[in-house]
Amino acid sequence: MPTVTTWQNIADQGRARDAFARTLAADRMPHAYILTGGSAHVRRDVILAIASAINCPVALQQQPPSADACGRCESCEKFARGTHPDFHVLTGTGASGQVAIETVRDMIVRLALLPNEAQVRVIAVHEATALAGPAANALLKTLEEPPARTLFVLATAAPDQLLPTIKSRCQRLRLAGREDEPSNEDSARINALAERILAFCNDARDPTEAVEPASDLAAAVAEKVGETKNAxxxxxxxxxxxxxxxxxxAALQHDTAAARRDARRATAALQWHFSMRVHNAHPVLATETLLGELRDPL
Ligand SMILES: [Zn+2]
Structure with missing residues (x-):
């Protein structure tokens, strides 16, 4: 059975945990948090730790309430399985990777109703800079008149890029670790994926061997590191x-053909890196296109 993510499972975030615990004990939960610092993966874990804790009756009954969900109750089980009906993640779509205005509008319609079963429903955004233009303005209106029993958690690697009006309505929770610096656990995951991609574009492949489609590998990357641009x-x-x-x-071995192929692949990777970083290409789609190019370098 999957286990619920609690603060105890997240390394090095004792200070953020304590800050959250104090807020919980003082019964002063904000309507919205901005999570900054840490890696994208850590921020996602912290969102889950917060959402499960504020909905775990066992944790809330303790004196003072525990910052860590119990992991055994019905609510915790739903968080662990990813099936909690009152936990929503707003994700970006399309080439820009931005959250569509329709996505925010749908959420606002839902917010008019009370949560299905949660004490506090949680609306999470894994990368808040994906909210721009009308979508950001619509969210801002909601933050100005926050609905009952609702907590927004906006995570971001780049808090400076958020609208000041949004920032001023959220309580900031700083996580340990630099924004872009992956934790050891993240580094291991990233290196394993890079190795897998390298194996994926292995030219000495047995032609009878089934070839993993680029879309499957792109989905595996997203599943392992999350859908954020940074990861x-x-x-x-x-x-x-x-x-x-x-x-x-390969060049040192005088295998010019192999050297040229891998150099082209490295260039393609750097070009997509640039497209994603500067032109906001959608991370999952860009990775999938890149994988196609790596398999058959021009
Ligand atoms: Zn529980």
Missing amino acids: HLLVIEATAERLADRARA
Whole structure:
């Protein structure tokens, strides 16, 4: 059975946990949090730890209430399985990866009703900079008149890019670790994915071997590191480095054809890195396109 994510499962975030615990004990939960710092993966885990704790009757009954969900009650079980009906994540779509205004409007309609079963329903945004223009304004209106029994948790790697009006309506919770610096656990995950991508574009493949489709591998990347731009950038960066190393090694072996192929692949990876970073290409779609290019370099 999957286990619920609690603060105890998240390394190095004792200070953030204490701040959250104090807020909980003082019964002063804000309507909205902004999570900054840490890696994208840690921020996602913290969102789950907060959402499960404020809905766990066992944790709330303790004196003072525990910051960690019990992991055994019905609510915890639903959070662990990812089936809690009052936990919603607003995700970006399309080439820009931005949250569509329709997505925010649908959420606002739902917010007019009380939560299905949660003490406090949670609306999470894994990367709040994906909220821009009309979508950000619509969310802002909701934050100005927050609905009952609702907590917004906006996570971001770039708090400076958020509208000041949104920031001023949220309580900031700072996580340990630099925004872009992956934790050891994240690094291990990123390196494993880069190795897998390298194996994926292995030219000496047995032709009878079933070839993993690029879309499956792209989905696996998203599943392992999350759908945020930052995480994908790190995976692509690690892949480009390995490809460049492999090209260098092939050149030293006088295998010019292999060196050229891997150099082209490394260039393709860096180009997509740039598209994602500067032009906001959608991380999952960009990764999938890149994988196609890596398999058959021009
Ligand atoms: Zn529980």
